[in-house]
Amino acid sequence: MAPQPPADSRTPRDELADTTAHGALYLQRLRQRQLTLSILALVAFGALVGVLPLAIDLLPQLRRVHLLGIPVAIWLVIVPASPVFLALAVLYARRADTLDEDFRELVRRR
Amino acid sequence: MIAILAVAGVTVGTLGLGALGMRLARTTSDLLVASRAVTPWWNAAAISGEYLSAASFLGIAGLEMQNGTTALWQSVGFTAGYLALLLFVAAPLRRFGSYTIPDFAEARLRSPRLRGLASFGVLLITGFYLVPQLKGAGLTLGVVTGAPYFAGVLAVGLVVSVNVALGGMRGITYVQAFQFWLKVFAIAVPACLLLIHLGGLPARAALFGDRLPSAGPHGLVVPLSAPQPVTFPTSTSYAITPPGGGAAHQFHAVAGARVTLPAGVLRLPAGAAVPVATGTQALSGREWATPVGGSGERSPVFVYSLLLATFLGTMGLPHILVRFYTNPDGPAARRTTVRVLGLLGLFYLFPGVYGALGRVLTPQLYITGATDTVVLRLPQAAWPGTVGNVLGAVTAAGAFAAFLSTSSGLLVSISGTISHDVWPRVARESANTGAIRRRRFRIAAVLGMVAPITVAFFAHGIDIGLLVGWAFALAASTFCPLFLLGIWWPGLTASGAAVGMVAGGVVATAGIVAGLALHEPSGIAGALLAQPALVSVPIAFLAMIIVSRRSTERFVADAEMLALHAPEGLDLPDLGVRDPFVLGPRAAG
Secondary structure, three states, rough: OOOOOOOOOOOOHHHHHOOOOOHHHHHHHHHHHHHHHHHHHHHHHHHHHHHHHHHHHHOOOHHHEEEEEEHHHHHHHHHHHHHHHHHHHHHHHHHHHHHHHHHHHHHOOO | HHHHHHHHHHHHHHHHHHHHHHHHHHHHOOOOHHHHOOOOOHHHHHHHHHHHOOOHHHHHHHHHHHHHHHHHHHHHHHHHHHHHHHHHHHHHHHOOOOHHHHHHHHHOOOOOOHHHHHHHHHHHHHHHHHHHHHHHHHHHHHHHOOOHHHHHHHHHHHHHHHHHHOOOOOHHHHHHHHHHHHHHHHHHHHHHHHHHHOOOOHHHHHHOOOOOEEEOOOOEEEEEEEEEEEEEEOEEEEEEOOOOOOOOEEEOOOOOOOOOOEEEEEEEEEEEOEEEOEEEEEEEEEEOOOOOOOOHHHHHHHHHHHHHHHHHHHHOOOOHHHHHOOOOEEEEHHHHHHHHHHHHHHHHHHOHHHHHHHHHOOOOHHOOOOHHHHHHHHHHHHOOOOOHHHHHHHHHHHHHHOOOOHHHHHHHHHHHHHHHHHOOOOOOOOOOHHHHHHHHHHHHHHHHHHHOOOOOHHHHHHHHHHHHHHHHHHHHHHHHHHHHHHHHHOOHHHHHHHHHHHHHHHHHHHHHHHHHOOOOOOOOHHHOOOOOHHHHHHHHHHHHHHHHHOOOOOOOOOOHHHHHHOOOOOOOOOOOOOOOOOHHHHHOO
């Protein structure tokens, strides 16, 4: 929930500009949302790419089974990382921009 | 001959374009404003162009040939670094307005003394990173012209030094973007053509089976210019012809024999497993093809430590940050970083091909330990004749582009730090302050090259990939915690940041030095010494948090947080945390 606007006619933008306690609270909320989003993306990255070394280490059959003449383990190092990075990056950037936009709306309203 | 022309063409073309671009940028007033009109795609190509170094172009393939497919994790990590940058650093840092890491340290924590420490860190990391670039250049020039390694390092170090001192290349987005596409072309086209020519990967037994790298069906002839200590993995006979010609001497080596081969021409019979340079290990196809599993540099601990170092280290590389300044605002910085991820992913599909083909087609590199040159030597070996020569020229040109762009960026960081932070300050606002600064920058551009060249002389035997891994470990253990905590935690204090950076830096350096001194001991300890990030990064973070919480110098960082996180378009007044940027040598040089 957005903090209650103060009684006088000051806008949230004024609070931010004067770095008042109110302004700091608005900003803290945005910062925490952005950080949550980033950590979420980080967790997704860990789950999709970060587990690959462990999986290859623990599942020797990945090294024995060949796909197009190359062990699956090697395919797993070369191929999945880039598309996963790109997909995560696109999703994250879109969401982060939206959070910024929401904040702008909140701050601008009278 | 074609290769010499290609390398010369890339060098002259880069320097020429850079000089021309500088002149245009100077006459059209503001270099910075001009470059801010650049679209995210151009910007992303420029960032990738500066980032793809000798480590990416030569090092990954070389380390892959040497240590096996475990080296391919490097390319995952090098790309992942930009994901970390995107998630935690890109937009806030762009908004904050610092051009260099020392600027950020001083402005965020209101501590001029922290600036000094950060400057020292910048010099250390850029130095570490510059050495493998010089090594790559020395190797490339050696392969292309036959010049000795030392001469190559010295010549190329001087070229870059003079180029930076005269103000070429830096800040010219289009040159860097052009270099990126040149590098993609130079790594991808020969790789694809060679694979088509050979009809896929040859000799799968040597790649994925039980075979060791061995001489082909017609034997192997290797000229040795200097005595070479080697280990024979299996027993075999061999012959050596003395350098001046004359009768060949026949020898026999038993399995595991350590021999110093004299200079001359070595002949191995068909199918014999090649001896490997002492200090390296002969790997069977199965070991070679295992990306993770086993001990040492194939152990999961090493792989994760390497991934952590590259994931977190990229944001701490001093020459990366300033590039984000060509973005107009935070969201544009995000868009650019997303594109960088795509472009890097494209490039890193290809280096692995060279390491795999090299294992089969250029096994003589195992004897001399020069696996770092596999990208340069493979085309001629795989496709003898004109086509091979042309493709070899293409990879040599790409390697040179990689080396030139990265080392110029690094040297600009070094010179900027020396002339701006280390040198006593110029008395304020005298009439010729600008001229003094420019002169200092030029002197620093020459002086800053001396130490890396000296170290590169001695680093001849160390793999490019390892050297770069250390630079990333250092960056991840010092500047990464500074950025992450400085941007997201208002409670960070100057003393906390200082203690954390020193702790992380010392632990990482100690690990690397100990690993070298103990000749890379085996087991988990050995893996962590060779790649200390898994230990040093948490230590740095913990030290920063604990010391910050205990320190009494608390200040309210509201203004700094506002500058970092407030979205654009709110018409907020400038709160004075932004370091006023003078268009001095650091941007213009």
